[in-house]
Amino acid sequence: MNFEFSPEDEAFRAEVREFIRANLPAEIACDARRWFNPKVDNYRRWQGILAARGWGAPHWPPEYGGTDWSAIRRHIFMEEIYKADAPDFFWQGTHMLAPVLIAFGSADQKSRFLPKILNGEESWCQGFSEPGAGSDLATLRTAAKLEGDHYIINGQKIWTSDARESDWGFFLVRTDPTVKPQRGLSFIVARMDTPGIRIRPIRTIDGREELNEVFFDNVRVPQAQLVGEPGMGWTYAKYLLDKERTASAFLYFNKRHLQKAKALASEQFAGGVRLIDTPAFSRKVARVEADLLALEWSVLRILAQEKNKYDLNAVVSALKIRGSEMQQRVTELQIDALGPLALRHFERRDATIDDPTWMPGWPELAIGASSLFLFERAATIYGGAREVQKNIIAKLAIGS
Amino acid sequence: MDFSLSEEQQMLSDGAEKFLAAHYSFEQRRALLSSEAGFSEQNWQTFAELGWLALAVPEDAGGLGGSFIDTILIMEAMGRRLVLEPYATTAVLATRVIAQSRNRELRSSLLSQIAQGTCRVALAHGELASRYDMRAVQTCARPEQDGYLIDGVKVMAFDAPSAHKLIVSASIADTNEIALFLLDANTLGVTVRSYPLIDGTRAADVEVAAVRVNRSSLLATGREALEVLDEAIDRLVLARVAEGLGAMEVVLQLATEHLRSRQQFGQPLIRFQALQHRLAEMFVEIQETRSILYRGLAHIEAPAAERRAAVSAAKVVAANAGRIVGEQGIQLHGGVGMTEEYQVGHYFKRLIALEKAFGDVDYHLERLAGSGKGV
Numbered sequence A: 001m002n003f004e005f006s007p008e009d010e011a012f013r014a015e016v017r018e019f020i021r022a023n024l025p026a027e028i029a030c031d032a033r034r035w036f037n038p039k040v041d042n043y044r045r046w047q048g049i050l051a052a053r054g055w056g057a058p059h060w061p062p063e064y065g066g067t068d069w070s071a072i073r074r075h076i077f078m079e080e081i082y083k084a085d086a087p088d089f090f091w092q093g094t095h096m097l098a099p100v101l102i103a104f105g106s107a108d109q110k111s112r113f114l115p116k117i118l119n120g121e122e123s124w125c126q127g128f129s130e131p132g133a134g135s136d137l138a139t140l141r142t143a144a145k146l147e148g149d150h151y152i153i154n155g156q157k158i159w160t161s162d163a164r165e166s167d168w169g170f171f172l173v174r175t176d177p178t179v180k181p182q183r184g185l186s187f188i189v190a191r192m193d194t195p196g197i198r199i200r201p202i203r204t205i206d207g208r209e210e211l212n213e214v215f216f217d218n219v220r221v222p223q224a225q226l227v228g229e230p231g232m233g234w235t236y237a238k239y240l241l242d243k244e245r246t247a248s249a250f251l252y253f254n255k256r257h258l259q260k261a262k263a264l265a266s267e268q269f270a271g272g273v274r275l276i277d278t279p280a281f282s283r284k285v286a287r288v289e290a291d292l293l294a295l296e297w298s299v300l301r302i303l304a305q306e307k308n309k310y311d312l313n314a315v316v317s318a319l320k321i322r323g324s325e326m327q328q329r330v331t332e333l334q335i336d337a338l339g340p341l342a343l344r345h346f347e348r349r350d351a352t353i354d355d356p357t358w359m360p361g362w363p364e365l366a367i368g369a370s371s372l373f374l375f376e377r378a379a380t381i382y383g384g385a386r387e388v389q390k391n392i393i394a395k396l397a398i399g400s
Numbered sequence B: 001m002d003f004s005l006s007e008e009q010q011m012l013s014d015g016a017e018k019f020l021a022a023h024y025s026f027e028q029r030r031a032l033l034s035s036e037a038g039f040s041e042q043n044w045q046t047f048a049e050l051g052w053l054a055l056a057v058p059e060d061a062g063g064l065g066g067s068f069i070d071t072i073l074i075m076e077a078m079g080r081r082l083v084l085e086p087y088a089t090t091a092v093l094a095t096r097v098i099a100q101s102r103n104r105e106l107r108s109s110l111l112s113q114i115a116q117g118t119c120r121v122a123l124a125h126g127e128l129a130s131r132y133d134m135r136a137v138q139t140c141a142r143p144e145q146d147g148y149l150i151d152g153v154k155v156m157a158f159d160a161p162s163a164h165k166l167i168v169s170a171s172i173a174d175t176n177e178i179a180l181f182l183l184d185a186n187t188l189g190v191t192v193r194s195y196p197l198i199d200g201t202r203a204a205d206v207e208v209a210a211v212r213v214n215r216s217s218l219l220a221t222g223r224e225a226l227e228v229l230d231e232a233i234d235r236l237v238l239a240r241v242a243e244g245l246g247a248m249e250v251v252l253q254l255a256t257e258h259l260r261s262r263q264q265f266g267q268p269l270i271r272f273q274a275l276q277h278r279l280a281e282m283f284v285e286i287q288e289t290r291s292i293l294y295r296g297l298a299h300i301e302a303p304a305a306e307r308r309a310a311v312s313a314a315k316v317v318a319a320n321a322g323r324i325v326g327e328q329g330i331q332l333h334g335g336v337g338m339t340e341e342y343q344v345g346h347y348f349k350r351l352i353a354l355e356k357a358f359g360d361v362d363y364h365l366e367r368l369a370g371s372g373k374g375v
């Protein structure tokens, strides 16, 4: 065993840090730090800046504009991104769709889509879930029927994150209703402004509208927009979900938001003492911190390709369970730090967002803290709900 | 011991259920949420007609002078429907502060207005630096000829936006004493900056800038002011434990119904034993909350030390239960649990609001730990 980053890796870290310092516009960092009302243009601009440096999608193969960085270097890169309050990637395009296109897409699809994902020109949403098909995704019903050289799509998706901000969507659809559920699915992409696609925003308990319903009413999509082979949609979807195995730990997010919780607790006072210096709160922070340190090393063990006697899928499910719980706990710490102030609800259109003089004396980090806390209740639901992850562990690691 | 309700209590409880069932469907509540005031003035008048606003008003001030159990029954019913009217603030907290005041004139005029539904009163006490500490008051009252000059900023004054009058706490200049004043909300120099809270109710930061009041608006001062405030807040906290209990019972009901009707993997989700156990765990929390609420009730008239410990124990158990029940409630619903269109998320938000108001778990744990009044 060797627990050190190599000197080369440390030099790499310094290089990344310096690049971000020199190139991250202050207003974009501010936007990402506040997180609450991100401006899509900022994210696109930052993606373009990274792409120009050759870092727009480090996990892609070099021939598509990626890098040859090791998994550990990609980890270092993400650490530095978050430390500097730089925006994260437009995940659905860069991390979900692109690997599928690279592995299974046609040459045309790759040359049409990948460059614009890379430079931030086009963003994507993921349309898998349906009202009747959540945890039991394989039973989804949105149907695509081939007529001539077009697929005609009818049906409905739900929980589609960022659908209104996206130029394109990738969808799982049923192209063959006669075979076993998993075998009848195909993977297709469509522009979100294709005639017949209608999007209805869903307001969530945090007050934002990131989620959507997407309705398909006789939507005509060229056959050339089907990815890979018909009937292979389930396989591609699994490939996509398996590709970034450590992402579900939300490690960088968790670290950033633990820092914020600490910052808040240093500004709040209880009985004349900084909250962070009270035994009760400092222990609460330490408790979360201990679990976060463990999570970090769980990620590192996977990144360093530890030979593990357990099925990797079970290991990854454990990561997802703990990682999603940590998202809840770090944001919980933030509202715990704020105490009664956490109860204030901020709307994105609030004047306070851009003009904190509206709330003199209030910590700036209070803006949106309760919204994030509320939204993170979903962390144990999306991307394979906690209970389903437990079923996987029970089956693959324990043997039920 | 007898834990069953008296006939009158049962009637009060049933009446509350019945009224709220008719006037507080999820849709009706939604309309209120997005209205200007955030609640219904008409409901408030009905509360007055039903006598709910007079429950805690002593008989000598024209009220019903009922037992605190009556208030608890109303609060539990309100918790089940996530009522938005500022009932607890006016009819429990402010009513109690005023009822305990030795300012005879204010006491009788205000309490009768409260009972009639013509006056809502909010407490403007917390400040940015005070968190939950009752004594940390920087708002200053400088004695003058026949009154005081008050300056300061209050934060998170619950239900202040709709209040006609405010109970404002201030430190008397050059002393360690605290005083409680009654101010008209529209007094010149008083600025009420309103904002919504996560549970749909409203609060405000209240700036009091060089406001002159005369001695007649003094409700209490010195040690007495603190004791009155402490006791009234304890009543409020316990009342809101009952509200949380009502909310939790509905969460369990909603989650159960959802798991019965939601099909995945070719069967209703409730068939999965892992999920049945979740419901069972929620049930345990709710049982324990009701028990600690009753224990709190048994001590609400006890000497301060016992009362405080009992209320803090109730708050700790209820807040912990609220987290567990609320979070599981959403989790068991899956994606729909996250939406504004479904009920369960609104219950979660109310439970969090209850948890963080008037002392969070750490605050009450400390109060309990230091009390020497445990088992």
Ligand SMILES: Cc1cc2nc3c(=O)[nH]c(=O)nc-3n(C[C@H](O)[C@H](O)[C@H](O)COP(=O)(O)OP(=O)(O)OC[C@H]3O[C@@H](n4cnc5c(N)ncnc54)[C@H](O)[C@@H]3O)c2cc1C
Binding pocket: A125, A126, A127, A128, A129, A131, A133, A134, A135, A136, A158, A159, A160, A161, A211, A378, A381, A382, A383, A384, A385, A386, A387, A388, A391, B262, B264, B265, B269, B272, B274, B275, B331, B332, B333, B334, B335, B336, B338
């Ligand atoms: C914020 C958010 C963002 C999302 N973004 C997207 C997106 O961009 N694209 C997309 O396609 N989807 C998205 N989803 C959908 C998400 O993947 C689904 O919500 C998830 O798969 C769960 O499905 P469901 O909501 O239908 O819950 P259900 O499947 O109905 O589950 C309800 C409850 O039952 C439990 N349960 C289900 N099956 C079992 C079982 N066999 N054993 C024990 N317990 C079980 C679940 O764990 C859960 O607690 C998003 C969801 C959320 C909340």
